[in-house]
Amino acid sequence: MILKQIYFIYNPNSGRASIGSHLDIILDRFTSAGYQVTVHPTQYRGDATACAKMVCDSGCYDLIVCSGGDGTLNEVINGCMTSEKSCEIGYIPFGSTNDFAWGIGIPKNPKKAVACILNGEPTPCDVGRFNKKNFIYIAAFGIFTEFSYQTPQKFKNVLGYAAYILNAFLKMPKIHSCHMRIVHDSGVIEDEFIYGMVTNSTSVAKQLFLSDVQFDDGLFEVMLIRKPANLVELYKLVTAFSKIQIGFKKRYLCYFRTSKLCVINLDDKPVPWTIDGEYGGTDKVNEISILQKAVTFRIDPAFREQAKEFNNTGIANVIPSKEKLLLDERREGE
Numbered sequence: 001m002i003l004k005q006i007y008f009i010y011n012p013n014s015g016r017a018s019i020g021s022h023l024d025i026i027l028d029r030f031t032s033a034g035y036q037v038t039v040h041p042t043q044y045r046g047d048a049t050a051c052a053k054m055v056c057d058s059g060c061y062d063l064i065v066c067s068g069g070d071g072t073l074n075e076v077i078n079g080c081m082t083s084e085k086s087c088e089i090g091y092i093p094f095g096s097t098n099d100f101a102w103g104i105g106i107p108k109n110p111k112k113a114v115a116c117i118l119n120g121e122p123t124p125c126d127v128g129r130f131n132k133k134n135f136i137y138i139a140a141f142g143i144f145t146e147f148s149y150q151t152p153q154k155f156k157n158v159l160g161y162a163a164y165i166l167n168a169f170l171k172m173p174k175i176h177s178c179h180m181r182i183v184h185d186s187g188v189i190e191d192e193f194i195y196g197m198v199t200n201s202t203s204v205a206k207q208l209f210l211s212d213v214q215f216d217d218g219l220f221e222v223m224l225i226r227k228p229a230n231l232v233e234l235y236k237l238v239t240a241f242s243k244i245q246i247g248f249k250k251r252y253l254c255y256f257r258t259s260k261l262c263v264i265n266l267d268d269k270p271v272p273w274t275i276d277g278e279y280g281g282t283d284k285v286n287e288i289s290i291l292q293k294a295v296t297f298r299i300d301p302a303f304r305e306q307a308k309e310f311n312n313t314g315i316a317n318v319i320p321s322k323e324k325l326l327l328d329e330r331r332e333g334e
Contacts, residue, residue, distance in 0.1 A: 003036040005061045006090075009051050009076060011042045011068030014094045019067055022110040026092065029114045030065075048072055052079025056087045063298065065117065067092040070100060070137050074276035077127060077136045080295055090117035090298045100137040103201040104215055105303040116300040124216040124293035126200050131287055135275045136295075139288060141263075142178055142195035142225070142271070177227035179266040184222065184258040190266075191254075192227040198261065198288055199223075218292035222261065224254040260289040 008027075010019050019026075030037050038061075042048050048066065055061050056079070064087050066076040073091060080087065092113040093101035104125070107113050128135040177192040198220045201213065213221060265271045265284045273280035 004034055004063070006030055006035045006037045006063045006065050007051070007055045007061045008037050008039045008065045009042065009048050009067070009072075010039075010092075011048070011072040011094070014068035014072060019092075019094050019110075026067075026110060026114055029111070029118070033118050035063075042068070042072065042075075046075065048075035049079040049082075052076040053083050054079075056080050056083035056085045059085055061087055063088050063090055063117075065090040065092065067094055069094065069098065070276045071278050073100065074134075074136055074278065077295060078134050081127060081134050081291075086296065088122060088296050088298050090120070092117075100201050103213065104297065105299055105301070106297075107303055112303070116303055117298045119302075120298035120300045123297045123299040125295050125297055126216055126218060127291045127294035128198065128200060128220065129287075129289045129291055130273070130275055130280060131283060133275055133280065134291075137201050137276045138197055138199040139273060139275050139280060139286075140195070140197035140199075141180075141273045142193060176269075178271045180224075180271075181264040181266055182222075182224065182261055183264075184256065184261040186256065186258065189224065189254065191224075193224050194227050195223075195225040196263070197223050200290070216293045218259055218290055219257045220259070220261070220288070220290055222256050222258055226252045226254065228252060260287075262287050 008030075010023075012019060027037055027039070040051055042051075048068075052064055052066075052075070055064050064076060064080070066073055066089060073093075076089065080089065091101055091106050092110055093106060093108055094110075098106075098108060101108070101113075104123070106116055125136070128139060130139045177194050178196075179191075180193050180196065181188065181190040182196070199222075200215060200220060263286045270282035270284075272282050273286065
């Protein structure tokens with residue numbers, strides 16, 4: 001009997017819950033489903049990229065399974081994108097926030113994530129291009145962004161997203177706005193912004209939800225937050241976002257969809273970017289485009305969440321469907 005082949009790449013240092021305690025059951029379930037699994041724990045930054053390229057180039061594997069956080073997934077995506085051959089991707093999230101996984105419908109529970117892969121369907125997904133780098137989830141500048149790569153991993157593992165918030169608020173008085181010009185499909189925007197993000201996800205840090213996001217439509221979701229009048233307004237704005245009260249101070253919010261954009265820093269001071277939670281550089285001119293349906297994930301449609309738009313803003317509360325809740329209860333015992 002010829003077994004199907006999985007190349008399993010995992011980051012042993014990602015997230016609050018170490019994959020070590022789940023590794024046996026993950027491998028057992030793949031093996032029981034008729035797969036032969038090759039296991040590779042990442043050894044250094046960029047290792048997952050090299051492995052993913054090797055897997056695609058070889059043409060010997062039916063599936064790449066990646067386990068870790070958004071950064072590990074980003075490395076795997078970059079490896080796949082540098083190969084002329086393709087391979088379907090399965091993802092078992094073990095990071096601190098796992099926004100991309102949550103949005104596209106991959107459960108955080110390892111057993112359910114494996115079931116999502118085994119019962120899944122090929123699901124095309126767009127990939128963002130930031131200058132010469134690829135991203136699967138988000139490229140952003142301004143408030144909170146630098147904290148994603150400056151927050152120590154040990155704090156992220158213990159506190160999850162709370163670690164980002166704590167680190168950010170400790171440095172809040174130091175935050176400045178960025179004078180940016182953004183050229184996009186429908187025009188040009190120039191203003192003072194404290195935050196800007198380009199994303200292909202329904203969830204950002206599990207605090208902000210976007211509605212009607214299609215992962216393969218060739219469009220980015222872009223959100224820009226203008227500079228508030230003072231620090232008190234800034235605190236109110238952050239609180240409003242955390243409580244999904246976007247109606248507050250809507251004049252600060254700019255939201256649109258586009259297939260490409262150019263973001264130009266008009267300040268003398270460098271503005272750092274983050275790409276999928278990692279440092280993305282400080283170039284003054286950043287060309288951002290989307291590669292439609294560039295990679296394919298193995299996703300079970302039953303796990304997708306339902307989003308309800310909030311006050312015609314593009315922002316949403318995400319509510320599980322009744323079918324998903326019943327499915328979760330049934331699979332919880334598996």
